[in-house]
Amino acid sequence: MTILSKYKEILSEPSQIIDEVLVSDELKENAIVYLAGSLAEGFGNVNSDIDIYCLLPSDDWEKLLDNKRNDSRGLKIFGENNLIHNIYLDEYRVDIEFWNIEYVNKIISKLNSFDVNAEQYTTRFNKDDLDFLHRMKYGKCIYNNNLFIQLYEEVNFMNLGFYQVIVGSEYFGSYLEDIEGAIDAEDFGTTFVIGKMLLEISISNFLFSVQETNPSPKWLYRKIQRYEEKVNDFDISEKFWAYQNFNRYEDNILTHTMALIDFCTLTNNKAQENLVKYQRGINHVSK
Numbered sequence: 570m571t572i573l574s575k576y577k578e579i580l581s582e583p584s585q586i587i588d589e590v591l592v593s594d595e596l597k598e599n600a601i602v603y604l605a606g607s608l609a610e611g612f613g614n615v616n617s618d619i620d621i622y623c624l625l626p627s628d629d630w631e632k633l634l635d636n637k638r639n640d641s642r643g644l645k646i647f648g649e650n651n652l653i654h655n656i657y658l659d660e661y662r663v664d665i666e667f668w669n670i671e672y673v674n675k676i677i678s679k680l681n682s683f684d685v686n687a688e689q690y691t692t693r694f695n696k697d698d699l700d701f702l703h704r705m706k707y708g709k710c711i712y713n714n715n716l717f718i719q720l721y722e723e724v725n726f727m728n729l730g731f732y733q734v735i736v737g738s739e740y741f742g743s744y745l746e747d748i749e750g751a752i753d754a755e756d757f758g759t760t761f762v763i764g765k766m767l768l769e770i771s772i773s774n775f776l777f778s779v780q781e782t783n784p785s786p787k788w789l790y791r792k793i794q795r796y797e798e799k800v801n802d803f804d805i806s807e808k809f810w811a812y813q814n815f816n817r818y819e820d821n822i823l824t825h826t827m828a829l830i831d832f833c834t835l836t837n838n839k840a841q842e843n844l845v846k847y848q849r850g851i852n853h854v855s856k
Contacts, residue, residue, distance in 0.1 A: 570659075571615060572608070572613065572614075572615060572616075572617055572618075572619070572661055573608065573613060575619065575659070575661050576604070576608045576613070576619055579604065579619065579711065580604065580709060580711065583602070583711035583712060586621070586658070586663075586711070587602060587711070587712050589656075589658060589663075590602060590621060590623055590665055591623065593632065593636055595629075595632065596625065596629050596632060596633060596636075597712075599625070599626050599628075599629060599713075599716070600623055600624065600625050600629070600712060600713060601623070601624040601670070601710070601712065601713045601716050601717045601720065602621065602622070602623045602624075602710070602711050602712035602713065603621075603622050603705075603708035603709055603710040603711060603712075603717055604619070604620065604621060604622075604708065604709045604711060605620045605621070605622050605704035605705070605707060605708045605709075606618070606619070606620030606664075606704060607620075607788070608620070609704075609707050609708060609709050610707045610788075610791075612788055612791045618661070618662040618663065618664050619661060619662070619663045619664070620664050620666070620704070621663060621664070621665045621666070622665075622666050622667075622668065622701075622704065622705070622708065623665060623666070623667045623668070624667075624668050624669075624670045624673055624720075625667060625668070625669065625670060626669075626670050626671070627669055627670070627671045630669050633652070633667055634647070634652065637652060637654060637667075640654070642654075642656045643655045643656035643657065650668065650669045650671075650672035651666060651667060651668045651669065651672075651697070652666070652667040653665070653666050653667075654666075654667070666701075668701065670720075673701070673720075676694075676698050676701065676702065677702075677720075677723055677724050679692065679694070680694075680702060680724065680725060680728050680729060680732070681723070681724070681725045681728065683725075683728050683732055685728065685731050685732075685735070685844070685847060685848050686848050690735055690736075692732075693736075694732070696784075699729075699733075699784055700784040702724070702726075702729050702782075703729070703782045703783070703784045704784075705721065705724065706724075706726050706729070706782060708721075726780070726782075727780065727847065729782055730777045730778060730779075730780045730781075730782050731777070731778065731843075731844055731847050733773075733774075733777040733782060734774050734777045734778050734840050734841075734843070734844050735844070737770055737773055737774040737777060737840075738774060738837065738840070738841065740770050741767070741770050741771060741774060741833075741837050744763055744766050744767045744770060745767065745830070745833075745834075747763050748760055748763040748764060748767060748826065748830065751763055752823070752826065757817075757822045760822060760826055761815060761817075761822065761825075761826070764812070764825075764826055764829050764830075765812075765813075767829070767830070767833045768809070768812050768829060768832075768833055769786060769789060770837075771832075771833035771834070771836040771837040771840075772789065772793065772805060772809065772836060773786075773789060774836070774837050774840040775805075775836050775837070775839050775840045775843075776789075776792050776793070776796060777840065778839070778840040778843035778844060779796060779843065781795065781796050790806070790809070793805050793806050793809060794806065805836070808832050812825075812828075812829050812832070
């Protein structure tokens with residue numbers, strides 16, 4: 570059985586995996602369990618693992634920790650508000666993340682109250698919280714679906730996308746200054762390296778602005794593909810590939826870099842246009 574087949578089996582018949590995840594029957598009543606990660610998004614391959622998220626109320630959190638301390642399987646990483654447990658089931662790697670739902674509600678409240686019209690953006694999410702929100706966005710519930718839907722519908726995922734636009738634009742401005750400095754210094758190797766970073770962040774910012782959130786750069790191209798298939802426009806991927814190639818013996822680095830900067834600026838400007846529309850309460854975004 571392939572990993573994809575195993576994933577589909579869990580989706581259709583989750584009872585066995587629920588028993589493996591929760592161990593104790595007393596934890597099941599208020600637990601929310603869903604599949605997430607690359608397989609849930611349709612990006613997985615034969616080397617993917619199965620990502621499972623389990624949300625538990627505070628009253629059950631200590632019971633879970635006690636159970637897991639006595640569980641000898643796999644690797645466990647205990648955090649203040651979450652617990653990661655990596656195990657193998659039927660030769661498949663399964664990464665289980667347990668989260669205290671009280672803390673989850675704090676993350677959601679923080680996201681929902683994020684003011685995209687603020688003069689200064691002081692709100693910041695750490696990488697783990699952003700990753701959690703993104704994975705929840707694409708989660709496939711396998712246990713207590715009503716509770717999952719109730720929680721899911723409370724989340725302002727539009728804020729998630731535009732928060733990432735705002736933060737990403739700060740990086741874009743910094744990279745733009747850096748690449749201009751490298752050009753002036755005739756440091757063309759650094760110019761090329763920063764150019765690729767500028768390309769990645771500008772495309773990511775645009776994708777964030779059309780709600781293709783992405784916690785990991787490794788999935789950037791798959792995100793580009795999914796977006797382009799929706800709109801039937803493949804200009805971004807063509808430019809993405811074009812700017813990956815540079816022959817330092819034949820091509821002119823300045824010509825290459827100036828064209829790249831123009832494309833990146835145009836792409837980032839589209840993200841900014843979508844942000845302004847969102848700030849004004851306009852749902853339509855530029856494609």
